Amino acid sequence: MEDVEPQIIEAVERTDSNDPLRVLKDVMAGTCGGIAQVLVGQPFDTTKVRLQSAPPGTYTGGLDVVQKLIKTEGPLAFYKGTLTPLVGVGACVSVQFGVFEGLKRFFSKQNMSNGRSEGLTYTQYYFAGSLSGLANSILACPIEHIRIRLQTQTASAPKQFSGPIDVIRKVTHSSGIAGIFRGLTPTLLREGHGMGVYFLTYEYLVNRDMAKNKIERKNIPGWRLCVYGGCAGYGVWLSAYPFDVIKSKMQTDSIDPTKRQFSSTMECARKTFQATGVKGFFRGFVPTILRAAPVNASTFYAFELAMRAMR
Template sequence: MTIELEEPPLTHDNNQVFKDLFAGTMGGIAQVLVGQPFDTVKVRLQSAPEGTYNGALDVIKKLVQNEGPKAFYKGTLTPLVGVGACVSVQFSVNEFMKRHYDNKLNGQPLSLLQFFNCGAIAGFANGFLASPIEHIRIRLQTQTSSTKSFNGPIDCFKKLYQQQGLFGGIYKGLVPTLIRESVGLGIYFATYEALIANELTKDKSITRADISSLKLCAFGGLSGYTLWIAIYPIDVIKSKLQTDSLTKPTFKGSLDVVNKVFKSSGIKGFYRGFIPTILRAAPANGATFAVFEITMRLLG
């Protein structure tokens, strides 16, 4: 069974891909600026040894005391450039796939499953870019003054490659990243389009361009919630792999992470850092979708 969603005709402007990329980049920059402090707290909780922190508030307290407020934006340069690129890929591939389905359906509305497929393909493509970017960001976020190994993202990239090569170093955690991105972004974009469609159905006198920024933020925030609720345990597995020792690794792979986390902490081990992630989901993803949509409107 398919659920048909009302969708205005998609433009086939030859410059559309460039518009999608630019608007996605703007959305990605907004996401980083809003969400980076939450993400730093999440990563510290996910990757620290058991007992290091007593929750998100304890991470915040210790970061401020030991490293200062700037610590919340550690490794920001990498995601500012990288997440901008990632979100531009996510949105441009998603929009491209929507146009692909639109051509096949001769203007008929896409189903919820088709919107999911668009997002899943966008997520899979994005995973190859997101994996090294997140790996470098996480290495920078988790190092302290006493454990500092890298002098910025370029130095981190060089050392990861020198020590473990491309797939063992730079692309460490690629498999869970691809799974997370494919499933997560399929749900993410399908949720957003369903909310947009519902709004257009309620008031047939408006178009997508008439939906207010506040509602776009709300829809983006709700989409962010569904994304993280669905894929958070996979993100924990990825983070464990990407913060593991390069010279004396604790984990042999994703399945080994699952076994060891479950044995040591049970199910709750897969949800460490969940609260700051959920708190981040609404503002960060709300800003992402709102900035993307508004930028697209300005571009025409």
């Protein structure tokens, strides 16, 4: 990736790297962002997962999912499996932001030791975001697997799982610990590339705002932070959505290894393409992209407010 407009990148606000609680503050702020993300995004996510995993023809689109879910299961069904992501996504986002902020400080020091500006290049932002996504994948994969198993239970079918613990128990009994991590490869691909784009987009817009308006990060109005967070959300899903579809298909496959449709990530991709063509990799995209702006606006806004409060 080419580095562009270095004068904007140099506008990065200085971080007090001597603060002994800096890492803890990053993690706590990330947790606040994660909780906001779940509360705002869970209804959209439930709709997306139902579209991604249902047999072709079950739903005509996102609105059809919403109408049928409200009619047969009630509005609270949008929050099925929320407990797991409320705890888990808080942890995941705290890891994402903690790793990302730590790498920002690392690259800043490295730049200064090499006689350059402490501001990061676009390549460094992307790399820091990618590493944060890869680190997060180890938590995100099992958490999303458990959530998806619960989200895809419908009122018209026999209830397979009574809750998160029951999902863990039955999956590990059938497939061992590895079964909980089913879908790890597409998760790594989604998070590695997607988070690189995610954080690069947000930081670019924040740095450009600081340079253009000659203000510090803490003085950027909340509404503009929300806009930048929404743009970051669009960036991650426009760049990594097909990986998410493959992950969802693998995580809603049978828990019994002898009855699975897909034995690997590549087989899942191949069968998806054979069955529905390229459009099969974008099922559920509309509710996801509608979700992207409010969810990621709230995530970054909560993170920035928490960081400002703890400085």
